[in-house]
Amino acid sequence: MSARRHPLLIPALIASALLAALASLALGAVPLSPARILAVLGGGGDDVARAILLDLRLPRMLLGLIVGAMLGLAGAALQGYLRNPLAEPSVLGASNCAALGAVGALYFGLAQAHPLALPALAIMTGLIGIGALFLLAGPAESPLTLILAGIAIATLAGAGISLSLNLSPNPFAAMEIMSWLMGSLENRAYGHVWIALPCVAMGAALLLGDGRTLDALTLGEDGAQALGIDLRWARIRLMLGVAIGVGGAVAVSGAIGFVGLIVPHLVRPLTDRSPSAILLPSMLGGAVLLTLADIGVRLIPTSSELKLGVLTALLGVPVFLMHLMRERRLW
Amino acid sequence: MVTIRAQGLSVRLGRHPAVNDADLLLEPGELVGIIGPNGAGKSTLIRALLGLVGRSGGTVLIDGDDSARLSRREIARRIAYLPQGQTLHWPLAVERLVALGRLPHLGPLSRLSAQDEAHVDAALTRADVLHLKGRVATELSGGERARVLLARALAVGAPALIADEPLAALDPGHQIDVMDLLRAEARAGSLVVAVLHDLSMAARYCDRLVLMERGSPVADGAPLDVLTEGNLARVYGISARIETNGDWPLVLPTGRTRS
Numbered sequence: 253m254s255a256r257r258h259p260l261l262i263p264a265l266i267a268s269a270l271l272a273a274l275a276s277l278a279l280g281a282v283p284l285s286p287a288r289i290l291a292v293l294g295g296g297g298d299d300v301a302r303a304i305l306l307d308l309r310l311p312r313m314l315l316g317l318i319v320g321a322m323l324g325l326a327g328a329a330l331q332g333y334l335r336n337p338l339a340e341p342s343v344l345g346a347s348n349c350a351a352l353g354a355v356g357a358l359y360f361g362l363a364q365a366h367p368l369a370l371p372a373l374a375i376m377t378g379l380i381g382i383g384a385l386f387l388l389a390g391p392a393e394s395p396l397t398l399i400l401a402g403i404a405i406a407t408l409a410g411a412g413i414s415l416s417l418n419l420s421p422n423p424f425a426a427m428e429i430m431s432w433l434m435g436s437l438e439n440r441a442y443g444h445v446w447i448a449l450p451c452v453a454m455g456a457a458l459l460l461g462d463g464r465t466l467d468a469l470t471l472g473e474d475g476a477q478a479l480g481i482d483l484r485w486a487r488i489r490l491m492l493g494v495a496i497g498v499g500g501a502v503a504v505s506g507a508i509g510f511v512g513l514i515v516p517h518l519v520r521p522l523t524d525r526s527p528s529a530i531l532l533p534s535m536l537g538g539a540v541l542l543t544l545a546d547i548g549v550r551l552i553p554t555s556s557e558l559k560l561g562v563l564t565a566l567l568g569v570p571v572f573l574m575h576l577m578r579e580r581r582l583w
Numbered sequence: 584m585v586t587i588r589a590q591g592l593s594v595r596l597g598r599h600p601a602v603n604d605a606d607l608l609l610e611p612g613e614l615v616g617i618i619g620p621n622g623a624g625k626s627t628l629i630r631a632l633l634g635l636v637g638r639s640g641g642t643v644l645i646d647g648d649d650s651a652r653l654s655r656r657e658i659a660r661r662i663a664y665l666p667q668g669q670t671l672h673w674p675l676a677v678e679r680l681v682a683l684g685r686l687p688h689l690g691p692l693s694r695l696s697a698q699d700e701a702h703v704d705a706a707l708t709r710a711d712v713l714h715l716k717g718r719v720a721t722e723l724s725g726g727e728r729a730r731v732l733l734a735r736a737l738a739v740g741a742p743a744l745i746a747d748e749p750l751a752a753l754d755p756g757h758q759i760d761v762m763d764l765l766r767a768e769a770r771a772g773s774l775v776v777a778v779l780h781d782l783s784m785a786a787r788y789c790d791r792l793v794l795m796e797r798g799s800p801v802a803d804g805a806p807l808d809v810l811t812e813g814n815l816a817r818v819y820g821i822s823a824r825i826e827t828n829g830d831w832p833l834v835l836p837t838g839r840t841r842s
Binding site for chain 1: 630633634635654655657659660662664671672674675676679680684686687692735
């Protein structure tokens with residue numbers, strides 16, 4: 253087992269993110285020849301290719317990177333803070349809560365009233381969700397308490413989403429429910445990018461700055477405080493970082509699950525395993541994974557496009573179960 | 584050099600008074616043993632000295648400064664703490680774990696300096712775990728892990744060290760090593776406070792013992808003045824033979840006087 257960060261980890265992740273981004277532009281339902289793509293990237297190209305690339309695929313690619321980065325980072329930060337490799341925004345209910353807020357803003361007309369209402373409500377409900385989780389799970393370090401509290405919150409918020417869509421006059425409610433619960437990047441535009449990007453930047457800044465605190469928590473709460481960490485403020489920064497970042501991400505994509513679980517799990521063996529060392533790699537890895545998954549749902553030949561969250565869940569549940577089996581002896 | 588003074592210190596855990604009106608003066612250069620039966624409030628007392636548990640009354644002065652006005656970081660630089668039976672939540676390498684002790688000295692985004700590295704290596708050497716440097720801390724034996732955690736506390740380089748049951752999980756040889764080490768720290772001018780259950784070890788190594796009963800220090804002084812048959816019978820409910828074997832007192836519990 254190597255005890256240090258693999259020297260090529262960060263460069264490799266950045267390179268993968270760039271490749272995934274290019275692939276996301278190049279691949280899709282309508283085949284475009286490399287020559288047409290290059291022409292558009294060079295500033296020219298025909299109108300159809302320009303429309304597909306710049307208006308459809310580019311915002312979608314950007315959102316894949318932004319949302320994936322936030323989900324990966326939030327998973328890594330929550331795992332470090334809660335000292336639990338099962339922690340993750342969707343497992344803990346934060347994603348569903350944020351999605352509930354977004355749905356509320358959309359279907360009760362608030363989003364039309366003011367463009368900031370959608371992300372603001374998603375952030376607020378995300379904050380309520382994660383605050384409720386911390387209250388329910390308390391200082392308990394048992395993974396069971398935490399997961400049960402997360403399931404309760406996620407289920408309640410999921411029921412809220414279904415209820416508000418059922419009550420709405422929208423005839424496509426069932427499809428919409430699926431979109432918010434499973435997440436999707438279909439038909440996104442630049443407006444969505446401008447909602448997600450500032451929120452994710454702010455959330456990421458709050459979470460990336462707290463690596464030291466997460467490292468100190470390896471020694472438990474007393475150990476960390478005796479090393480000079482003020483946990484009250486650390487908790488507030490973490491809750492705000494997750495709520496703002498995940499809230500902004502979920503407001504445009506719905507609740508995409510398991511990215512924050514899979515990615516830290518994959519990058520941890522390539523680091524010194526300290527919570528701070530996985531923050532940046534998880535952020536980059538999340539961007540890569542979600543972009544690849546989004547290419548996947550476009551390419552898998554199904555009658556209607558697969559929801560992004562279906563694919564991430566298929567990848568994530570085995571990782572989740574593996575950790576659960578490993579931790580079972582601790583209960 | 585750090586002096587810790589508690590005046591009328593009281594702590595409640597829930598409704599239960601865990602520490603009651605405790606007065607204590609801890610001075611540099613001393614190895615002070617805190618002894619007393621389970622539930623006497625030893626751990627709560629030292630956690631209150633560190634400000635890790637809220638107090639319901641009294642003051643703690645660290646070098647004359649009210650600890651409530653000091654930031655966590657300032658307290659962390661003055662007093663290193665080794666908690667009881669610490670669990671490690673991630674499988675860190677020993678070197679990385681011990682380096683956590685440098686956190687109170689690091690700026691927000693700075694890396695370990697050469698000086699920090701030197702502190703870490705010195706701590707590893709003093710705790711006799713330098714050879715374990717590259718191992719994973721969660722894969723060590725109980726005794727090795729206890730010494731690595733002690734090295735983590737030493738790496739802080741604080742003028743005071745408070746250790747909660749540093750001898751738990753150690754074999755007799757390593758118990759002697761750890762007590763030798765704690766005494767050497769005290770001789771070098773540090774204040775060292777250790778919660779101890781082994782009364783003979785406490786008597787042999789400590790300059791001073793504080794005997795706790797139901798949240799209050801009931802005896803405080805030189806080991807042989809504190810470890811009397813009367814005190815042991817009253818506080819621990821045991822009868823004991825106390826022998827002075829050459830230079831060291833030996834405390835041998837022989838039976839229960841009450842249950």
